[in-house]
Amino acid sequence: xxxxxxxxxxxxxxxxxxxxxxxxxxxxxxxxxxxxxxxxxxxxxxxxxxxxxxxxxxxxxxxxxxxxxxxxxxxxxxxxxxxxxxxxxxxxxxxxxxxxxxxxxxxxxxxxxxxxxxxxxxxxxxxxxxxxxxxxxxxxxxxxxxxxxxxxxxxxxxxxxxxxxxxxxxxxxxxxxxxxxxxxxxxxxxxxxxxxxxxxxxxxxxxxxxxxxxxxxxxxxxxxxxxxxxxxxxxxxxxxxxxxxxxxxxxxxxxxxxxxxxxxxxxxxxxxxxxxxxxxxxxxxxxxxxxxxxxxxxxxxxxx
Numbered sequence: 001x002x003x004x005x006x007x008x009x010x011x012x013x014x015x016x017x018x019x020x021x022x023x024x025x026x027x028x029x030x031x032x033x034x035x036x037x038x039x040x041x042x043x044x045x046x047x048x049x050x051x052x053x054x055x056x057x058x059x060x061x062x063x064x065x066x067x068x069x070x071x072x073x074x075x076x077x078x079x080x081x082x083x084x085x086x087x088x089x090x091x092x093x094x095x096x097x098x099x100x101x102x103x104x105x106x107x108x109x110x111x112x113x114x115x116x117x118x119x120x121x122x123x124x125x126x127x128x129x130x131x132x133x134x135x136x137x138x139x140x141x142x143x144x145x146x147x148x149x150x151x152x153x154x155x156x157x158x159x160x161x162x163x164x165x166x167x168x169x170x171x172x173x174x175x176x177x178x179x180x181x182x183x184x185x186x187x188x189x190x191x192x193x194x195x196x197x198x199x200x201x202x203x204x205x206x207x208x209x210x211x212x213x214x215x216x217x218x219x220x221x222x223x224x225x226x227x228x229x230x231x232x233x234x235x236x237x238x239x240x241x242x243x244x245x246x247x248x249x250x251x252x253x254x255x256x257x258x259x260x261x262x263x264x265x266x267x268x269x270x271x272x273x274x275x276x277x278x279x280x281x282x283x284x285x286x287x288x289x290x291x292x293x294x295x296x297x298x299x300x301x302x303x304x
Contacts, residue, residue: 011071015062018047021078031218034087034110035095042088046081049092050074085219097143100150103172104141107165109228111143113205113259114288117281119147123201126277126290128253131155131200135249137242138162138206140228142170142185148203149179158197160188163227190238191245198251205259206242208287210235213262235263236270243271247296254293261287274299 011020021043036042048055050073051066066074077091087110089095095104097111098119104110131152136145139159149157157179159170167185174183188194209217209229221229231237239260246256260267264287268276276289291299 012065013063014047014051014053014057014066017066017071017074018043018062021047021074024078024082028082030082030085031220033218034089034112034220036088042081046077046088046091047074049088049094050077084223086223087220090223095141095143098147100143100147100177102141102143102146103169103176105165105169106223107163107225108141108169109205109224111141113144114281114286115144115203115205115257115259116147118257118279118288119144119151122151123255123257126255126257127201128255129200131254133197133199133201133251134158135160135194135197135199135202137190137202137204138228138238139170139185140166140205142173142183144203144205145170146173146177146179146183148201149183150177155182155200157183158194158199159183159185160194161185162187162189163225166225166228190241191249194249198249198254200251200254202246202250202254202256203258204242204256206238207231208235208239208260208263210263210266231263234266234270235260236266239263239267240270243296243299246291247293247299250293250296252293256291256296257288258291259288263287264289271299 011017022040025039025043032038032042036045051070080086080091089104089110090106094101095111098116102111132155134148134155134157136159139145139161142159145157145159149155161167164187167187170185174180186193207229208231211233214230275295279288
């Protein structure tokens with residue numbers, strides 16, 4: 001008898017399956033970093049997500065027995081999580097960002113940007129005035145731009161990405177959060193299809209992982225789209241091109257909020273004279289900087 005057949009026979013309740021899944025994950029040496037950071041939380045999220053139940057489900061109901069089909073569904077997800085190292089949000093088709101649910105597929109990066117902390121504080125004190133036009137470049141699932149539209153509820157927001165498959169998911173999330181009157185998804189290779197537009201706020205979580213880090217990343221990361229992660233030997237291929245153009249797309253008082261993660265050191269070495277404003281993030285994370293239009297324009301002058 002296989003372990004899956006044994007589990008179907010011996011396990012009954014929601015509580016049973018959470019405990020069993022936790023045990024399986026503990027033995028599997030998984031990487032946690034796509035919404036949870038330990039085996040227990042991952043087990044809870046998998047079982048509850050598979051059953052379409054909220055995480056804060058009534059604890060007295062955790063003794064409820066599962067149907068045969070529910071058991072099979074959970075067992076299949078556990079097996080896939082372990083053997084294929086697929087991040088849990090892909091298995092469930094959903095990730096949470098700023099307390100909001102977003103559709104995700106393997107065409108989109110799983111939402112986890114530390115820019116979330118700045119969104120929650122409305123980019124104070126860096127943003128001067130209320131942003132009427134916002135761009136979320138490299139949008140993926142659309143999480144940053146849609147969250148920005150919900151924070152700044154009078155703003156018009158453009159979500160751009162080079163991946164048409166990712167934009168299909170972003171459009172699903174636009175409809176899911178009912179912001180279609182103010183948010184649009186634009187297929188664009190960087191700024192190519194944004195000619196003539198200017199923004200009060202540009203948010204960008206681009207590909208920035210260097211070749212060595214990408215090669216050595218846990219298997220779970222290799223299930224995410226390489227297009228959204230890797231950016232050359234030093235992780236700066238996208239960033240070099242972006243910084244050379246971004247000033248043209250900002251209003252005079254506009255700001256750029258940009259994430260480079262661990263590539264922060266390489267970026268500062270590449271641009272020693274640029275006064276990047278590195279943000280101290282309350283909820284952790286690193287490698288997020290802010291630049292004004294004036295600072296970006298100075299960078300352009302240096303490169304001429």
